[in-house]
Amino acid sequence: MCFWKGSFVQQMVVLFVFLFGFLPHIVNKTICIPPILKAHSNSCREFSQSGDLFIGQIASRFYLVNFTHIFNKQPSSVLNKDIIVVPKNYQEILALVFTMEEIKKNPTILPNVTVGYHIYESYHSVQRTYKASLDLVSTQHKRLPNYKCDTQNNLIAILGSKYSELSLNLANIVNSYKIPQFTIGSLDSRFVERKLFPSLYRMVPNNNYEYNGVVHLLLHFGWTWVGLLTVEYFSGERFLQALVPRLYLNDICIAFIKSIRPWGYAIDMSGKWNIDVPKISDAMNNKTSANIIVVYGTPVVMDILIWYLHMAHLPSGKVLLVTSHWDFKTTSKSPWNMQSFQGALSLSVHSNEPPGFRTFLQNLNPSEAKENCLMQDFWEKAFNCSLKKNNVGDKIKKFCNVEEKLESLPLSIFDTGMTGNSYAVYNAVHTVLHVLHSMYKSISKYRRQLHYFLKGISFNNSAGETIQFDENGKLVAGFDVTNWVMSPNKSFGRVKIGSLDLRAPRGKELTIQDDSIVWHSKYNQVLPISVCNDKCRPGHRRKEKEGKPFCCYDCVPCPEGKISNQTDMDACTRCPEDQYPNLDQSQCIPKVITYLSYEEPLGMTLVFSAIAFALTTALIMVIFIKHKNTPIVKANNQSLTYVLLISLLLCFLCSFLFIGQPGQVSCFLQQSAFGIIFSVALSSVLAKTIIVVLAFMATKPGSRMRKWLGNRLGKSIVLSCTSVQTGICAFWLSTSPPYAHTDMHSLMGKIIAECKEGSVSMFYGVMGYMGFLAAVTFTVAFLARKLPDSFNEAKFITFSMVVFCSVWISFVPAYLSTKGKYTVAVELFAILSSSAGLLFCIFFPKFYVIVFRPELNNREQLKCNKA
Structure with missing residues (x-):
């Protein structure tokens, strides 16, 4: 009995196809053909193997290349003149045959069920794919969907084409039948939507x-x-x-x-x-x-x-x-x-050759090909020979013999190693048969639904890989x-x-x-380069070329202070504050902390100078104390002399506050200590100068200046002048004192450890007051330089103040024009040189007389008037 089976819509489609498409192919009565098909003519366009169930395969061994249509005569059913043969595509069919034979030898899979296959050729053509699809789901060669004969058409799965368009055409036919379709080639994104193609299973990624x-x-x-x-x-x-x-x-x-x-x-x-x-x-x-x-x-x-x-x-x-479409x-x-x-x-589609596959191909020979339409067709196309003797009409003159070996064929014709598409066929067949095996063993209510078992399928194939599908029906x-x-x-x-x-x-x-x-x-085995232009080296950045793609650009150096440490950077970056760019501007280098240290030559020179001057001052003081009763020591106010020497000694020693890494304590003390000590020294010089002037004025008859002479005047001048500077420093330290600071930006590659003044106005106030004392002292000494005396101290004070003022006047521009440790060095040089000027100009003549000319150290010589 023959009958139709399916929904009303499907039956209407079938009726339409029957009436307008395939009616000429139907003769007077319907003929039911058994499901076991034989090989057909026309160069083996179909091939089958019998079984209780069977798997369909849509192959693509040929290309239709001549689409010229002539409508004045009946189209020929022979396609030999319109096709190009691709022998390499036969491997996908041979992979199906190999897998079937491998499973037959496995007694644990479907022991009581035989599975066959039916292979159709698509010619890489949409029309032929539709035809093959209808043949698979219909009673064979009637092309009437849902039209079944007494013998059931037991199609369980279809191995689709490896080309996206053909897979889509196939899916449009078989989707409504819920027949699992396994694709063996890369698919486009249209197949991602699972709802549209619920019966499609992808053996390769899309x-x-x-x-x-x-x-x-x-x-x-x-x-x-x-x-x-x-x-x-x-x-x-x-x-x-x-x-x-x-x-x-x-x-x-x-x-x-x-x-x-x-x-x-x-x-x-x-x-x-x-x-x-x-x-x-x-x-x-x-x-x-x-x-x-x-x-x-x-x-x-x-x-x-x-x-x-x-x-x-x-x-x-x-x-x-x-x-991956090309192999x-x-x-x-x-x-x-x-x-x-x-x-x-x-x-390439992933592949892993199963054991025995290469041997299976190598064992193929012409003797098997003679008995097998598929093998015969493949062998003749692969080796361009004929298996038929005395075939006069055959254009192939060469006769096939046992010398042909598949491994002798070039890779472009045939590959004896399993390709990715063939491996997909191998895994698809194993998947179907493992699922069938699970169905037959199951007692679930879904026992007859192949898709239900496909969702959870997971097994290891003979190549040692796990076969498993994800939720979208895609092989992982x-x-x-x-x-x-x-x-x-x-x-x-x-x-x-x-x-x-x-x-x-x-x-x-x-x-x-x-x-x-x-x-x-x-x-020459060097990595090929494919860029629009050479990459921008580190230290440069990319600059777009107008009117060119963004891969085409110019390379410009990074601006000062910025770096690029990678190739082809769009922008240069600024280094952190504690780092600076190298010469190539390709990396940031940690900055070196710089200050006037004891270890460097400049610092060592200043330290040795300060020590030498301090020792000289101490020596002079010892000499003066030892000869305190001599006229030359008594003549110029002993107490002021000692105060001046002590203050000069402290001036030399306060230099150590400026050397070494600045700290909070040293920064707090250095400027105020220097200012106060120097003010004591200058006020002592001023007091000595004033006393010299008053002493000469007191020698005149009837002079009232005699009452001003004495130690009280000198102490008063020193205390009053020093107290003013002390007040300035006290106000400075209480309001905005100096502090330790690190300057990150003034010098390239350096972090300047320095003491900031805190209040710049107070710093210049201290310096200005010292300048005022020096100016007053110089003026008084200059006016008293010609007083009649063989050892007039005002002359030496005048000369010492010239040195002092010259040093500090030159200090101002030098201080302002230097940075870092050199600023400190300039100030130290001014301190040492001005202090040394006072020391040597005032005390060296006396020291010389005391030590080297003691005969001049008497009262008569001091009173002698040279004028």
């Missing part, structure tokens, strides 16, 4: 993962200037729509976008090639600066590209980065020039990174150099063995 992988590869090798080569078809447009935004988001620029016409447009009506030669020439020759070309590697694009490069003899030297297959055994593909990289898998290498005998081989797992932690998605890559001979 295109989004692949395009992300392309970006990872480009970034890994630092390629930011690339060309794109695709096909003039909506799949090529989607490729560009998906990849181009990803490139721009990762700072990768596109040098050009070229497209190649599909086969149907590549050959015109007259059968001649209709290829846009300038497009491919511009992309592949050395005139373009992009050394990397990302190719949407459909077989159409690659076959035309291979043919063109062979015919044009272009010295390309470009590195091709090809998507380096050609339709000819001709020795085409493949040098341009040396060093190409591709993302990644891609292999393949390097295409030409051997010395001009044959091509593929070498796995890495893997791509986008589920891995961030930064570890791509694993590449860089040392294993063989590049095009043009690069």
Whole structure:
């Protein structure tokens, strides 16, 4: 009994197809054909093996290339003149056969059930794919969906095409039947939505993962200037729509976008090639600066590209980065020039060869091929020979013999190693049969629902890998990174150099063995560079070129005080305050703390000078104390002499407050101590000068100045003058005292450890008051310099004040024009030199007389008038 089965809508669709599409194929009565199909003619376009259940496969061994339609006669059913054979695609069919035989030998899987298969050819054609789909879900060769004969059509799963468009067409037919469809090739993003394709199971990641992988590869090798080569078809447009935004988001620029016409447009009506030669020439020759070309590697694009490069003899030297759609297959055994593909990289569907697969292929021989339509067809296409003797009409003159070996075929014709698509077929078949096994063992109410068990399937295949689907019906898998290498005998081989797992932690998605890559001979095994211009070295930044892509830029040096420590930085950065740029402005160097230290030569010189002057002062004091009763010591007020010597000694010793790393205590004391001590010294000199003047005035008859002479006058002058400076310093220290400070910016590469004045006005007040005392002392001494005496001290005081004033007048501009430790050194030099000037100018003549000319140290000599 034959009947229709399905919903009302499906029955209406079937009726429409029956009436308008396939009615001419139906004869007077319906003929029911058993489900066990035999091989058909027309070069083995179908092939089957019987079983209780069977798996359907849509193969793509051929390409339809001639789309010329003639409507004045009946179309021929023979396609031999309109197709191109790709022997390498046979491996996907052989992978199905191998897997079936492997499972048959496993007694633990479906021991009481036989599973067969039915293989249909799609010719890489939408129309033929629809036809094959209808054949699979119908009573065979009636193409009436839901039309069943007495013998049930036990189709349990379909292995779909590896091409996205054909998979979509297949899904549109079989989705309503809830038959699991397993895709074995990379799919575009339209298949991501699980609700639209609930029966679709992906054995490889979709295109989004692949395009992300392309970006990872480009970034890994630092390629930011690339060309794109695709096909003039909506799949090529989607490729560009998906990849181009990803490139721009990762700072990768596109040098050009070229497209190649599909086969149907590549050959015109007259059968001649209709290829846009300038497009491919511009992309592949050395005139373009992009050394990397990302190719949407459909077989159409690659076959035309291979043919063109062979015919044009272009010295390309470009590195091709090809998507996973291409597995380096050609339709000819001709020795085409493949040098341009040396060093190409591709993302390949992950594969792992099961044990025994290579042996299975190697054991294939012509004797088996004679009894097997599929094997016969494959063998004749692969070796370009005939298994039929005395076939006069056969154009192939060579007769096949036992000398043909699959391993002797070039890689472009056939690969004895399992490809990614074949591995997907292998895993898909295992998945279906493991699920069936679980169903037969289950007592669940979902026992008859294959999809229910597919959700939780997980097993280890014979290759040692875990097969498991995620919630979106996608096999948890990644891609292999393949390097295409030409051997010395001009044959091509593929070498796995890495893997791509986008589920891995961030930064570890791509694993590449860089040392294993063989590049095009043009690069002499040096990593190819593909950038619009050379990278900006550290110390420079990028500056956009007007009207150019952002990957094209000029390199300008970083401004002063800023650095760039990486290549191709968009902006320079300023160093932290405690660091400074090196000469190349490529890194920040810690600043060195600088101050006037004891260890450096300048500091040591000042320390030794201060010690020498202090010891000299102490020696003079000892001499004066020892000879305190001599006329020359008594003549000039002993107490003021001692006060002056002590103050000068302290002036020399206060220099140590300025040397060494400034601290809070030293900064607090140094300026005030120096100011007060120097004020004592100057007021002592002033007192001595005034007393000298008064002493000469008191010698005149009737002078009242005699009552002013004595120690009280000198003490009064010293105390009053010093108290003013002490008051200024006390007010300074109580309101805005000096403090320790680090200056980060005044000197390049230096951190100046210094004492800040706190209140600058108070600092100059202290200095100004000392200047006032010095000016008054100099004026009085200058007026008294010609008083009649053989040892007039006013002369020496005048000369000492000239030295003192000269030093401090020159100190002001020198102090203001120096920075850091040199500012301190200038102040110390002024302190030491002015103090030494007072010491030597006032006391050295007396010291000389006391030590070297004691005969002059008597009262008569001091009273002697030289004038």
